[in-house]
Amino acid sequence: MSSTLPSPAPAEAAQRSHVVNDFSIQIATVNGSGSQTANLVLLRSIFQMGVPVSGKNLFPSNIAGLPTWYTIRANHRGYISRKKEIDFLVAMNSETAREDVLSLDPGRAVVYDEPLKLNALRTDLVFYPVPFDKIVAEVCPDAKLRRLVKNMIYDGILSHLLSIDLGEMEHALSRQLGKKPKAMQLNMAALEGGRKYAADHLEKLDPYRVERLNKTAGQILVEGNAAAAMGCMFAGVTVVAWYPITPSSSLPETLISYMRKYRMDKETGKATFAIVQAEDEIAAIGMVVGASWAGARAMTSTSGPGISLMSEFAGLAYYAELPAVVFDIQRVGPSTGLPTRTAQGDILFTAVNSHGDTQHVLLLPASVEECYTMAMEAFDLSERLQTIIYVMSDLDLGMNTWMAQPFTYPEKPFDRGKVLDEAKVRELGASWGRYKDVDGDGIPWRSLPGTGTPAYFTRGSGHNEMAQYTERPDDYVKNLDRLARKFETAKTLVPLPVVESEAGAKVGFIAYGSTHWALEEARDQLREEIGLKASYLRLRAYPFTPELEAFIKLHDRVYVVEQNRDAQMLSLLRINIDPALQTKIRSVLHYNGLPIDARSITEAVKAQETPGV
Amino acid sequence: MSTETPAPGKRTNRINLDVSSYRGSKTTLCAGCGHNAISERIIDAFFEMGVDPKRVIKLSGIGCSSKSPAYFLNPSHGFNSVHGRMPSVATGAMLARGDMLAIGVSGDGDTGAIGIGQFVHLMRRNLPLIYIIEDNGCYGLTKGQFSPTADLGSKAKNGVVNDLPPIDTCALAIELGASFVARSFSGDKKQLLSVLKAAISHRGTSMLDVISPCVTFNDHDGSTKSYSYVKDHDEPLGEISFVPYFEEINVEYDAGSTTAVKMHDGSSLFLRKVAEDYNPSDKIAAMRLLHETNRRGEFATGVIYIEPDKDDFIDTLNLVDTPLAELGENKVRPPKAVLDEIMEGLR
Numbered sequence: 001m002s003s004t005l006p007s008p009a010p011a012e013a014a015q016r017s018h019v020v021n022d023f024s025i026q027i028a029t030v031n032g033s034g035s036q037t038a039n040l041v042l043l044r045s046i047f048q049m050g051v052p053v054s055g056k057n058l059f060p061s062n063i064a065g066l067p068t069w070y071t072i073r074a075n076h077r078g079y080i081s082r083k084k085e086i087d088f089l090v091a092m093n094s095e096t097a098r099e100d101v102l103s104l105d106p107g108r109a110v111v112y113d114e115p116l117k118l119n120a121l122r123t124d125l126v127f128y129p130v131p132f133d134k135i136v137a138e139v140c141p142d143a144k145l146r147r148l149v150k151n152m153i154y155d156g157i158l159s160h161l162l163s164i165d166l167g168e169m170e171h172a173l174s175r176q177l178g179k180k181p182k183a184m185q186l187n188m189a190a191l192e193g194g195r196k197y198a199a200d201h202l203e204k205l206d207p208y209r210v211e212r213l214n215k216t217a218g219q220i221l222v223e224g225n226a227a228a229a230m231g232c233m234f235a236g237v238t239v240v241a242w243y244p245i246t247p248s249s250s251l252p253e254t255l256i257s258y259m260r261k262y263r264m265d266k267e268t269g270k271a272t273f274a275i276v277q278a279e280d281e282i283a284a285i286g287m288v289v290g291a292s293w294a295g296a297r298a299m300t301s302t303s304g305p306g307i308s309l310m311s312e313f314a315g316l317a318y319y320a321e322l323p324a325v326v327f328d329i330q331r332v333g334p335s336t337g338l339p340t341r342t343a344q345g346d347i348l349f350t351a352v353n354s355h356g357d358t359q360h361v362l363l364l365p366a367s368v369e370e371c372y373t374m375a376m377e378a379f380d381l382s383e384r385l386q387t388i389i390y391v392m393s394d395l396d397l398g399m400n401t402w403m404a405q406p407f408t409y410p411e412k413p414f415d416r417g418k419v420l421d422e423a424k425v426r427e428l429g430a431s432w433g434r435y436k437d438v439d440g441d442g443i444p445w446r447s448l449p450g451t452g453t454p455a456y457f458t459r460g461s462g463h464n465e466m467a468q469y470t471e472r473p474d475d476y477v478k479n480l481d482r483l484a485r486k487f488e489t490a491k492t493l494v495p496l497p498v499v500e501s502e503a504g505a506k507v508g509f510i511a512y513g514s515t516h517w518a519l520e521e522a523r524d525q526l527r528e529e530i531g532l533k534a535s536y537l538r539l540r541a542y543p544f545t546p547e548l549e550a551f552i553k554l555h556d557r558v559y560v561v562e563q564n565r566d567a568q569m570l571s572l573l574r575i576n577i578d579p580a581l582q583t584k585i586r587s588v589l590h591y592n593g594l595p596i597d598a599r600s601i602t603e604a605v606k607a608q609e610t611p612g613v
Numbered sequence: 614m615s616t617e618t619p620a621p622g623k624r625t626n627r628i629n630l631d632v633s634s635y636r637g638s639k640t641t642l643c644a645g646c647g648h649n650a651i652s653e654r655i656i657d658a659f660f661e662m663g664v665d666p667k668r669v670i671k672l673s674g675i676g677c678s679s680k681s682p683a684y685f686l687n688p689s690h691g692f693n694s695v696h697g698r699m700p701s702v703a704t705g706a707m708l709a710r711g712d713m714l715a716i717g718v719s720g721d722g723d724t725g726a727i728g729i730g731q732f733v734h735l736m737r738r739n740l741p742l743i744y745i746i747e748d749n750g751c752y753g754l755t756k757g758q759f760s761p762t763a764d765l766g767s768k769a770k771n772g773v774v775n776d777l778p779p780i781d782t783c784a785l786a787i788e789l790g791a792s793f794v795a796r797s798f799s800g801d802k803k804q805l806l807s808v809l810k811a812a813i814s815h816r817g818t819s820m821l822d823v824i825s826p827c828v829t830f831n832d833h834d835g836s837t838k839s840y841s842y843v844k845d846h847d848e849p850l851g852e853i854s855f856v857p858y859f860e861e862i863n864v865e866y867d868a869g870s871t872t873a874v875k876m877h878d879g880s881s882l883f884l885r886k887v888a889e890d891y892n893p894s895d896k897i898a899a900m901r902l903l904h905e906t907n908r909r910g911e912f913a914t915g916v917i918y919i920e921p922d923k924d925d926f927i928d929t930l931n932l933v934d935t936p937l938a939e940l941g942e943n944k945v946r947p948p949k950a951v952l953d954e955i956m957e958g959l960r
Contacts, residue, residue: 220959230955236945238937239708241701258955262947270933272944274708278701279734286694286701286731287708293692294670295938296709297945312695406956409949414942449670449690450710450936457683457691469683 019207021051021076023087025158028100029151030093032064037176037187038151039070043401044172045155045164046074047221050213054080055401056595061246061339067096076213077524080403081517082396084597088162088208090154091118092132101125109206111157126206130157130197139193140186149190156194161202163209166195220406224397225301227368227407228327229255231375232299233263234410237325239298240275241287243306246339247395248329251301281306285313285324292323293458295419295448297379301327304346305335307353307390314388315354316460318483321435321444323382323389323417325375330394332593341593342395344513348568350390351542357480359487361494362542363391366516368402370540376410377495383417385490386446394563396595397514418445420453434467435479442486487543494541499551505533507609508555510548511562512539512569514595519561521598522605529602530610539569544576552581559605561588563596627663627859635660637684642677647799647825648747652684654802655716655745658809659686662857669714670706674699674728677754678720678747678825686716697728700735703742704926709938711927714813716743722752725761725780732782736789738926739817743809746782746820747799749827750838757830768835782822783917784903787896792817792920794899796912798847799825800840807853807882808916814857814880817925824912848906850915851885877921884916893919 025042029035043055051074060066073083085105091097091112098121101110106124119127135153136146152173159166169191177183228251232240242252256275263272278284284300291298302310307328317324330346332338337345352358361381363374374391382389424445425432434456435444444465447453456467464475511519516538526532537551552558560570567587574582588604590596623631635656640649659666666688673679675696682691694702703717724732724746735744750763759767762782763775786794793815797805805823812819824843826832832839837846856862858879866873866883872893874882884893892898899918906913933940 218960220956222959230952234946234952236940236942238940238945239705241705262951263945265933265944268933271931272933272937272940274930274932274937276704276708276930279730282698283701283704283731283734286698287705289694290672290692290702290705290707291709291938292705293702294706294709294713296705298705298709313698316695406960407952409952410946414946447690448938449706450668450713450938452667455667455688455690457693459693460695461693 017207018209019087020209020211021074021213023074023208024083024085025072025088025090026086026100027070027090027154028093028096029068029070030064030095031060031062031066031068033092033151034148035068035070035092035151037173038155039072040176040401041152041169041172042155042158042164043072044175044221045159045168046072046210047216047403048168048172049165049210050216051076051210052078052080052215052403054403056082056396057400058594059340061336067093074210076215078215079517079521079598081521082595082597084599088206090158091116092151092154109161109208111154111161128157128161128198128202130154130194135193135197136190139189145186149186152187152190153194153197156191156196157198157202159191160195160198161204161206163211166191216403218406219403221401221403222368223250223399223401224365224368224371224393225251225329225399226254227371227404228301228375228391228393228398229258230407231372232325233258235297235376235379236414237297237299237379238273239288239291239296240273240300241278241284241298242275242300243278243281243284243302245281245303245306247331247399248301248303248306248327250399251327251329281309282313285310285326288324288326289313289317289322292382294450297383298323299325299327299379301329303329303331304333304337307346307350311354314360315356315358317388318354318358318360319356319460320458321386321446322458323386325378325382325389325391327391327393329398330392338593340395342514342563342595343591343593344392344394344515344563345568345591347392347562347564348566348571350392351572359484359543361385361387361389361490363389363495364512364540364542365391365393365397366513366538366540368397368404369407371397372407374495380415381490381493384415384443384493385486386417386443387486392513394514400595418443420445420447420451422452425453433465435463435482436465437482437485441489442482442484443489491543491545494543494545496545497540497547497551498538499547500536502533502535505535506556507532507534508551508558509534509536510539510551510558510560510569510573511536515561515563518596518598518601522601525598525602526605526609530606532605532609542572544573548573549577549581552577552584556584557586558584559586559588561596561601563590565589565591626660628665630660632656632660634666634688635686637682637687640684641680643829645828646677647749647823647827648678648681649684650799650802651745651747651805651823651825652681654805654809655685657806658813661806662810662813663859664714664813668712669716670710672699672703672706672715672717674719674723676720676723676752677827678718679723681718681747682716697723697726698731699723700728700731700740700744704735704738704740707740707742707927708930708932710936711741711932712936715741716745718745718747720760721746721748721750721762721782722760724782729761729780733785733789736786736791736818736820738929739790739792739923740926741816741818743812743819743821746822747825748782748822748838749825749831750836751827751831753827753830757827764837767837768833770830770833781903781907783820784900786820787899787918791820791918792923793819793916794918795819795916796822796824796914798843798914799823800844801847801849801914804849804853804914807855810855810857811853811876811880811882811916814855814876814878815919815921816877817920817923846911848911848913850891850913850917853885853915854883856881856883874919874921882916882919893917
């Protein structure tokens with residue numbers, strides 16, 4: 001048996017006969033079919049060969065039976081955002097195979113389960129039929145185990161077709177399976193079976209191959225949620241309350257595993273933390289607020305629907321001035337929306353989350369490394385500012401696998417903020433008021449239960465600076481104005497934007513969060529394709545700092561690129577900047593549930609920058 | 614703060630504080646409100662037990678009841694949180710500071726309606742917390758609407774008859790795992806004081822449903838939560854005597870007619886039996902008692918169920934002895950070697 005030739009356009013394939021380390025692989029399987037190990041082995045083995053990679057799981061809201069796609073991108077230039085075009089398809093799912101094949105660009109390659117007869121669909125692709133059931137029967141005598149190793153066969157096939165070192169696959173597999181010799185043996189047999197089949201039966205006709213590079217040495221592969229969990233542990237979190245919700249759950253779940261391993265007291269074997277799976281998100285934030293009121297570092301993690309449920313407590317925490325760290329791993333909404341798809345859709349809502357006048361601080365991590373560092377910054381900021389800090393991650397960042405330099409150990413000690421101790425009590429004497437601004441920064445001193453310092457009565461209702469109940473108009477205004485002053489102080493403490501200036505650029509880009517990676521690539525595309533010079537400001541926090549206005553002033557046109565329909569960050573920007581600057585701002589939006597890709601940005605910008613072309 | 618050495622001549626407790634250290638701000642509730650009587654008993658109980666008010670945290674939800682923590686224990690930190698969600702706030706606070714004594718005040722609407730979800734899970738966890746429902750069968754602060762503990766057929770001030778059956782918070786609490794469940798009446802000073810003192814001694818959740826008539830909206834003929842109706846239908850489970858661990862037991866009691874319960878802190882609770890076979894540590898007997906008195910149109914008051922040595926939520930979570938809020942950076946930030954190990958695993 002041999003590969004099916006793409007008859008009309010073999011010349012094109014031949015022309016591109018060497019596409020090295022620059023392609024995307026999409027593996028289409030059925031959810032619950034156990035493809036995760038095979039996909040991660042594939043990703044990791046390319047990574048081990050020194051080639052920059054990223055892995056994205058496009059999965060349904062379902063445990064088993066619905067289609068799921070895993071995409072791997074290998075790119076020698078280091079681009080790790082989603083590539084819009086699929087170059088190499090592994091079609092294991094009969095339900096989606098037809099559509100998956102029809103959506104490919106000409107000249108692309110397809111490995112498919114032979115009985116699906118996909119080669120009949122098109123003549124302009126390279127087809128590699130593989131009799132998976134036959135191979136798995138040969139390599140796995142126990143029929144009950146075949147389902148578990150069948151996917152490993154495509155890794156073997158790809159090892160041959162894409163020149164991925166089998167030894168690297170074996171190494172990657174051993175990292176996945178750890179010390180399970182039986183599983184290792186079975187999976188290796190499948191890997192080798194696939195590779196042998198490909199070597200014996202498939203003629204290489206597509207242009208894609210992997211060659212060793214040296215661009216990943218020393219780097220790690222990690223998901224944003226795991227990185228955030230590490231950050232929380234090293235931030236010294238002691239109380240965690242959460243409620244299961246995709247795509248957030250893996251953050252607290254990873255945190256649980258780290259904490260059980262690294263945060264048990266050595267002498268007593270007891271826990272230096274409490275992690276509670278609450279009855280809902282309202283209870284989760286209630287526990288966090290209660291714990292931080294009592295002086296613990298406390299956090300929760302959720303997604304959009306959870307943020308909605310937490311709104312009342314968010315207002316209380318803002319007004320009663322209690323710290324809390326809340327991770328929002330954003331997904332498509334509203335309501336259930338597309339719960340397993342990504343978006344940056346909670347920005348506007350979260351910034352003002354609750355009733356009454358409310359302003360919240362948002363941190364905007366763009367990388368797994370920032371998920372880690374901003375987790376630590378969030379705890380310091382929330383205790384310093386005595387307010388909720390939202391860390392706005394998303395599904396793409398949180399649940400997908402990203403390359404990064406190893407994280408560095410925090411050097412800065414904790415900032416526990418303005419907490420009364422005996423010395424401060426003596427200094428302030430009877431003049432201490434829980435909500436009194438003695439330092440001019442809008443941040444009052446708080447006292448904690450059990451510490452022997454003066455008590456106060458915490459309430460969401462009207463209070464004066466001595467924390468006494470009041471409905472006096474002047475007291476209320478004074479308090480709200482001080483809270484606004486505190487938000488001004490936040491501007492001096494939040495992470496600054498990262499600005500990449502290009503000399504003479506008339507165009508500027510603004511982006512944040514996971515959009516960053518696609519935008520970096522789009523800037524290169526625009527430079528190479530239409531000679532566009534553009535500077536870039538990456539927002540890392542709200543409230544905005546003065547760098548933002550300065551950046552807009554420097555450019556004629558500024559594109560705000562984000563992953564939502566309503567240009568949410570742009571809206572937030574509009575209410576915060578000089579009205580004279582508003583006409584400069586334009587919008588590039590992406591909101592189909594898939595992670596944003598560079599090509600979509602490039603085309604949208606080209607349409608505006610080269611009218612009529 | 615009023616925890617200084619008291620003036621000579623004033624009656625002081627075992628930690629040398631007089632009762633003024635246990636008082637709160639002036640109440641803003643209606644004159645004659647049952648809740649004020651409960652606040653008074655709370656003051657008495659903490660004073661007589663010699664609890665340091667600086668070791669107490671007081672929490673509440675929203676409603677008339679939930680205002681009351683401002684009216685007792687001024688030297689204690691207090692938190693008037695959001696409607697129906699005090700259990701979660703108390704849970705977080707006690708996880709952070711398991712060394713404190715927590716008292717939470719809720720109402721029948723705050724617990725039985727908007728807060729029923731959190732109430733249910735609080736009972737399951739057996740968090741160390743004295744949870745008081747100041748139960749008047751109506752929403753006072755919003756002018757007299759029925760609450761979920763209003764009895765079927767009870768009449769509102771405007772003549773509307775309640776057409777839904779009540780939630781029995783005591784039965785629910787027992788069913789869900791609370792380890793100390795009592796019902797009392799704001800007008801029964803002696804019983805309520807004993808129940809509160811026992812609750813202070815108890816480790817785990819003490820759920821106290823205290824019938825507390827609303828003089829403004831629910832104290833008329835036809836109401837089953839009025840002072841006169843409650844007095845007529847209160848069925849005390851016999852006399853309760855509480856002897857704290859720091860006092861000698863000098864009461865004589867007959868083992869046949871009295872059940873003695875050893876509390877976790879060493880205090881003793883003596884419960885005069887109403888029936889020969891009533892055992893307050895038997896869940897099924899407790900449920901039967903609640904149902905039988907209810908069928909007779911009465912309600913049993915006293916300690917209905919007690920399980921003194923059940924693990925509380927802090928035991929379940931296996932927390933270190935130092936309160937989590939007090940753990941220093943060296944205890945909660947793992948060393949660099951840990952980060953290196955994790956990074957190595959991700960390469």
